[in-house]
Amino acid sequence: MNKQPSNLKNIRYSFFLLGVLLLIISHFSCKKFVQIPPPQTQLVTTNVFANNSTATAALLNIYTLIWTNDDTYGTAQALGLYSDELTNYSASTSQIQLYTNSLQALTPATNTWANAYKYIYASNAVIEGLKNTSGCSPAVKRQLSGEAYFLRAFWHFNLTNIYGDVPIILTTDYTINNTVTRSARVQVLQQVVKDLQNAQSLLNPNYVDGSDTIATALRVRPNQTAATALLARAYLYLADYSNQNIGYYQKADSAATAVINNSNYTLAPLSGVFATTSKEAIWQIQTPSSANENTWEGQYFILTGAPSTSGAGNVTAISPQLLSAFESGDQRLTNWIGSYTTATLPKVTYYYSYKYKGNSANYSATNIPEYDTPIRLGETYLIRAEAQAHEGNINGALADLSIIRMRAGLTGYNGATDQVSLLRAILHERQVELFTEWGHRWFDLCRTTTGGTSNAALLLGPPGNVCQAKNGIWYSDNHQLLFPIPQTDRTNNSNLSQNPGY
């Protein structure tokens, strides 16, 4: 065996290996090596807000989610059942619980709570992302954060009307948000006002397209007027029906006036209120590209057969209470309410909300006749009418009320003009004008009630009446005025209290 080690060779091998070793190590530092670039197929948050187009995509996606999560029909239907607008035919537990006002904290009947906070999170992410960026142009930054404030206000407003005291969420930090407590309803509404004032100052007066700056005819992104219109609504609710805070009524009045005086907005004929070209629309939600139907309201309210007995779509009909609320000659009864009569004996006729006329049957991606309309001028008139009635401006209130009535083919209001009668007429008008739209009816029933009894000479009667009319049980503690806070949320955040009675 050759035992003569070649020193030269040894040195060569050593150097080779040591060289390789050093090369490897010097190439990477220990820590840098495992700090990898973000994935090419996902966008890191800071990069999203580093330029106009991705920041816009992050904001616009909130509207897409609101539509695809079906919060438009969902809210209208749930609160329509919970109040006295709809009759339920579904055996689904959540539909029954809504209809009979017997909600359970353990099994939430709607997704409103979780969805609303999802949109609030996304809005906060936009606000925070834009605050810390220099990548977006100032005009884009203003428009996008204005819309984010608007959306945050819109969802807090819905939440507090459904659940009472709710957490105010102004950050994306889950460590804060998961230990938060509920804020009083008044505080929530004040935050809503604050956000909307912010939005007013930031938003473009025109409706803009995807560029964030160029004006467009489509009213599918809130503009300054949308913020003002929602502000009018918030002031009206803040004024507090029982406490008659005139200051807020005045603010509601002047905000509504600003909208009404804007020549871009006029009342549309009944058949065109929800049209994509409607001049009455103040904020619409566009039907997104992936849809197979025009609007969820059209899809699920319109009956093409007897109401289904399962699930949550096509399971309701207009209630007898709502049907009987229309005066004879009211064009809304013929234009906004449709009917289906069964083919087999005994023939049964079901009435349904026909404000939205498009469903999957007449859907076409290139020609969508109407969009979801959360805010429209008709409501603004009624806000001003109500505020003015409270302020004592009877003539003003009468005029606004009559405008709405006459659009529906009725005569101007000619009933008693004392404040109470007038308010009652205005609230009745809201019932027949705003039915199955975003829960207006239920909110009206609640806000005109204090401690279970309706004030102002029992304008609408206690909400318990609507429950008993559906053969439900209304408890004397009136806890059913508010939805329960979902139990899982309380389990995961022990600081969240429950509404009494649940």
Add this chain to the structure above:
Amino acid sequence: MYHFYQTLCTPPRIHRLFRIMKLTTLLITIAVLQVSAATFAQKVNLTQKNATLTQLFQAIHKQTGYNVLWSASKIAGAKTVDVDFKNTPLTEALNKILENQPFTYEIDGNNIIIKEKPAPVPNVQPAAPSITVTGKVTDELGNPMIGVTVRQKGTNNVTATDAKGIYTLTVPDDKTVLVFSSIGYETQELTAKDIPAGSTITLKASQTALSEVQVLNKGYYFEKRELTTGSIGVVSSKNLEEQPTTDPLLALEGQVAGLNIQQSSGISGSYSVVRIRGVNSIANGTAPLFIIDGMPYNNQSLSSNLFTNALGLGNPGAPSQIGTTLAASGQSPFSGLNLGDIENIEVLKDADATAIYGSRGANGVILITTKKGKAGDTKVNMGISQGIGQVPHFIDLLNTQQYLQMRREAFTNSGLAIPSIAINTSDNNYDINGFWDTTRNTNWQKVLIGNTAHYTKAQASVSGGNANTQFLISGAYNRQTSVYPGDFNDETASLHLALTHSSNDNRFHIALTANYLNDNNNLSQFDFTNDITFAPDAPALKGGDGNINWQYRNSSATFGNNPIAQTLRTSSSVSNNLFSNLDLNYEILPGLILKSTFGYNHNEMSQNFLTPASSYAAPHNTDPNYRTSNLSSTIFQTWIIEPQLSYRKKILNGILNLLVGTTFQQNLQQNSEYAAGGFSSDALINDIAAGSIQIISPETYTQYRYTSLYGRISYDWDEKYLLNITGRRDGSSRFGPNREFGNFGAIGTGWIFTKEKFLSGAASWLNFGKIRVSYGTTGNDQLTDYQYLSTYSVNSTSYLGISGLTPSRLTNPYYAWEVIKKLEFGLDLGLLNDRIDISADYYRDRTDNQLVGYPLSSVTGFTTVQYNLPAVIQNTGLEAQLTTVNFKTKNFTWTSSINFTLPNNKLVSYPGLAGSSYKTTYAIGQSLFIREWYQYKGVNPQTGLYTVATANANGTPSSPIDLVITPPVTQKYYGGIANNFSYKNFGLDIFVRFVKQLGFGYQTYFGVPGIANSNEPTAVLNAWTKPGDISNIQAYTASNTTSYAFFGRSTGNITDASFIRLQNASFYYKLPASWQRSMHMSNARVYLQGQNLFTITSYIGLDPETQGLVLPPLRVIMAGISASF
């Protein structure tokens, strides 16, 4: 190095890293000091008169640490010596001792080899021709063997191999016979002329129970089995080769205690769930780390999401619950890895063995070592085998008469008239309404899964080399067809190359292994087993004209889901997989080795699935939208570089081993998918561009990087007290800033108590006994990449023409590893001269810091955030392995081996369980395999319906109030029994596997008895028929499925699925040596192998392992021949 890390690491982490660096520096410094001491400063102090050589050598050994190797018999007659050494250099001392003796010496590494002086050449006689034989001795793994005795047969001319396995012996002539022997190995005799200079001789482990594999590969280092402190299971190539399967994982089933492998189906190439010692994680990976030749191997299927619906070949879906039988599907990434190329598979289980893998070793490690070349004559090995596979067991299903009886009764029970097409022309109960021919009686199992699959395997290898360079090239080809109707097959081809080279001075080694696998799987995407429930009177698959029989009635198909249409849909899944590893190794100084490995893996899989409209009945058979084409392509790449430095030194009475090394690894995975539809003709579906609708799925791209610093210190005192300390500091890209790094370590100790004086001789039956204890931590980083990043994902739905961006998740950049603390007690015994080998382990693994979705109030915008919860999972268990040599004579041997595992799994704690999404899945104090289901109360004797216990009087159960905790639906215990017989040239190996477990009953897989077109097992013949009947099968029904649905989620649906299976039997015949010689062959044998031969079980269904309506594991019988030339 010190300076280097100081400059490169950011301050906050620096201190901890500093400490490690310091330690490293210290270790290297010690090592270098020791080396210089060993090389330059060994001095001897000794004064003695009339010392024997033996005494002197022992003294030198004690003082210097050098092993002195000598032949006792040779030096027995040597002269005694008077010595007086005072700080005498070693060489001087040796010269003095051997002065005037017929011996000389050679120092080689740590060894001093005492050799006879070459006989002085007589002056008078002509010189006797003497030759020097030199070479290397290795074990079967190719590891050098130290201290092997090499003797000139029948003489005292003897030497021993050195640390590198090298020996040199001078013998009179080339006809001299040399005898190579070592304890635990078979003695080998060779004539000098058959030993080319520098060739390698391989000693085979002898057939005592203990010694089958002597040297254990623990990944970063090797250990003698006797001296290991860890828990390791080994399966050798012999066991693997006997199994006629193409997936190495399936060959491991039942072979190793603590290793549980569950096939998802019998379809060739289907994915198996592999778990070592249970489930350690709630939300993250539970698969072990696979290492092939030092390189981590991706164990995830590359199958695309497009194929999710296809049983067997789909993507492994997210398990809805751990323990679900089909927790994962997809194509096994191991399929196609040729079993014949595998030398052995080791399963590392406890902390001692796995901690050096740090954050990757949580779920155990499976090391696969491929074969290497051996020095000697160039050898050609060839083998070919052919076989068949069949479904081993069919369920007893109702025949047409029984079926129709059931259907009629169902209508009666439901208060409905028996349908008749004559009365109601639109009725679609064709099986009973008179439209289908009710005189037909088909057992659909025979039609759909009753064919015979054909198997062909061929492999050839060439190996050889000399002392310096060895090579092995092997190729294999496998083809198998299916038991389905139609022409489906799966072909794999593989190429394996192993090249090893050593420098002349044996200090430099280089080894390259490269593998290339090609798998072309054309098996159907559709598992025909789904349709074995067809009504037995359903029409024939093909009409008399040979076309698909849709059985039209008024132009609408009554047999629209005719499964034979699936044969028109083509799917192919082609994977090309290259993986290779390069190992460079240099001994800088004796015992100090610098080494680096470089591994690379490139695996590509492209899949397509084409559906022509002709595979649908009219009117869709011409509809362009029914012509679809799905394509997917996935690329997976890994590279890894691991430089390391090791040092071995005898200190005092023991051997010290030191090791430090680092790892750099990167994985990249890319996937793209396309689908198209709306082709104007079936002929165009091969070209995706021809489709009028094209869908491009979002591409996925993930990168993973991993680095670490690891070290090991081991010391064994006198081969009696063993200590092994391993540690690793890991960094992984799956964690956010400042959370990348984690530390893991383990300590293992062993005590070979039979080496104690007080025991030696006391128990002559006990020749080996060792107690092992180990404790340590490993981590689990098997989680989704990038979760710490705050990101937005694309929502392809656009608003105002702009595609949306949606927040992907709440981000917690602070989460870290799941930490598993493993404790182990082990006992190894060798009895009756190693004829009985017993190994028993108790383990307790506790996983803390569970990385799960922490439940949040939805007020946060999401319901969970990735978070380390102090939730604890505990896996405890007992494992035992018994190997015995029952009988051993010259002609007949019989050995047995039994392994047994008793696992136990428990969720010890889970803060916030009630608010999490797991609230009705897991329960504190219970196994992870429980279900929270209803309590089954039997069939109501009055109504004939299944009932479950309810709090509500109306009998309708509701969740969660009526839920009860079921027993764990998993294995209670399992194991295997192997018996190997050999008689002269015949051998018979039989392996039986047993599993005691609970599973889900057949009811869930078959429809509600009585519902249209769904056959049932004959077990339903005992159904309730009239009030007062006591039965465990509910009344047939044509309408009511509610009670059946509740039953499916009740304890009644959990059934015993235990089985005993003759997993494998192999019979071989070695051709007589004389024949082989005359044909210049060696190792020639013919064999017959059988897999999954029969199963004993009380489970009603196709198979108790796979359960459900999936193709069961096939019974495969193969015959083959192999030989070397």
